[in-house]
Amino acid sequence: MDSQTFSEKLLQWYPEFRRDLPWRNTHNPYYIWLSEVILQQTRVKQGLPYYEKFIENFPTIQDLAQADEQTVLRLWQGLGYYSRARNMHHTAQLIVNQLDSKFPASYQELLKLKGIGKYTAAAIASFAYNEAVGVLDGNVYRVLARTFGIATDIASTQGEKEFRALANSLVPAHNPADYNQAIMEFGAIQCTPQKPNCMFCPLLDGCVAYQSGQVNELPIKNLKIKTKERYFHYLIFKNTHQQLAMKKREGKDIWSGLYDFYLLETAEKFIETEDLLHHAYFPKIDANFALAKESAVYQHNLTHQKIFAKFWHFDLDAEVLGTHWQFYGKSEIDDLPKPILIANYLEKHFF
16 A cells, blocks of 8 residues: 555544544644643543543643642552653643743654653644654554554564654655544554454555454564562551551652552562561551551552552551651541552542
């Protein structure tokens, strides 16, 4: 299939079948950027309420830049990949403080911003500024691999180079914005990973994968993800005012900037109560306490990690003071940004 026929067919398909999504009805680069960051690693159905919530709380990039990080992370809670939110907040501040609140208006300039990679830069450049640069996400890889019969591994350096060159060559100069939206939408709802709608596909006659019986084999991706198992023992201390002790996670580990409980991480999945209480890192407490409850072990899956978490409930018979202790009531905890594992546990067992 030649380039012109391919792009024309997608542009004819798009107006009839496209979903009505709010970020498709604007050329505002801030709104487009916000939607693209939210939709990374996130399905549209899950991401849409977050997009609407962010627009409501931060209608302009100046509003986002002026917000404190804790508020941003709290609104992001449940989406995961929290570095996306931190990078977004950082970049908003940079644009406001150093670029006079104006988004860079080209693909190459957008790439210089923290948290904006090749895909996001291409999306903003084409949707907001109509620049003829091709987007390349999972949906686009799949459509191109199947239609043109490309068996190069999309996880390889050569694959990325080959597919990017093809994606750029297919963008029609007269309408790059609609074309890029069309090819992504086509991959999302027509040329899907499983059970694509080949019967009513406008590209069927020229689709190499369909003609050769390779629809289920393409695209090829040989990336192997190594998964690390970690064993978390959360210590939940409740004082006489029914407040819970919580700590902000620091450093470069998962969930940095979010709040959880006092944590002991061990090399083994299970630990006896006596061993837990005498662990070298068990916190020093200037009050009597009693173990009130032990939870079951909860499994929480991240992209590269499996977290096995157990919660140990302790009741204190007095207030605990000190620089390392901070207790929060229900309303305060509601306002804290928390990993979804912690938020769900709190909802089930406390609030």
